[in-house]
Amino acid sequence: MRLASPSTPVGLASAMIVLGLGGVRLQSERWLLTRFAQHDVAVEIALERDQSGKAWLVGTYTPSKANFHLYGKDLPRAGIHGVARPTLLELVSSASLRSAGPLVADQATIDLHVAALESTFPVYPAGAVTLRLPVTLTARDRATAELSVTYMACSDRTCLAPVIDRRIVVRIPELAASAP
Numbered sequence: 001m002r003l004a005s006p007s008t009p010v011g012l013a014s015a016m017i018v019l020g021l022g023g024v025r026l027q028s029e030r031w032l033l034t035r036f037a038q039h040d041v042a043v044e045i046a047l048e049r050d051q052s053g054k055a056w057l058v059g060t061y062t063p064s065k066a067n068f069h070l071y072g073k074d075l076p077r078a079g080i081h082g083v084a085r086p087t088l089l090e091l092v093s094s095a096s097l098r099s100a101g102p103l104v105a106d107q108a109t110i111d112l113h114v115a116a117l118e119s120t121f122p123v124y125p126a127g128a129v130t131l132r133l134p135v136t137l138t139a140r141d142r143a144t145a146e147l148s149v150t151y152m153a154c155s156d157r158t159c160l161a162p163v164i165d166r167r168i169v170v171r172i173p174e175l176a177a178s179a180p
Helices: 009-023 174-178
Strands: 029-038 041-049 055-063 088-094 097-099 110-114 119-123 129-137 143-151 163-172
Touching: 029 163, 041 143, 041 163, 055 088, 055 143, 088 097, 088 129
Parallel strands: none
Antiparallel strands: 029 041, 041 055, 055 129, 088 143, 097 129, 110 119, 143 163
C-alpha cells in the first residue's frame, strides 16, 4: 500500500486532519453532567466544547406529553401577571466556570395569545428546546458548579406545575477542565 506524500493534496489533507489543523478542533466534545425529570419534563444538562474550543453549558428540556410547549427564556421571571415561567439555565456559583455571555435558544419563540387572560406569551414550538450558556473554564482540576433550572410546560388546554430555581450541583469532568 502506498501512502500519500504530505506534498500531494490528499497527503496535505491527511496531515491537517492528523495534526488537527494547527490546534483547531475537528469534533465537538460533550460531557453529560446530569439528567432528571420533574413535572413531565425531562431535563438533560451537559458541558460541551464546540469545534472552535468554546465551552457551553447546554440544557435540553423535553416535555413528555405531546403538544406541550415551554415558555421563552426572556419571559419575566414571575411570568406575565403571575402566569407562566421562563425556561432558564443559570450558573449560580462555581470555582471552575464563569458565564461568558447571554443564554441562547436553539429556536425562536412564537407569540401565543391567550384571550381569557388578555395576554400574549413568548413560547417555543411544542416539543424540546435546547438552551446554551457560553462559559469559560477557569480551573484545571476537578470541581463542581451549582446550576439553577426554571421551566413550565403547557398545552393549549392545561399547564403543568412550574419548576422554579431548582438547584443542582454538578461535577465538572477532569477531561473538560484539562482541555485547552
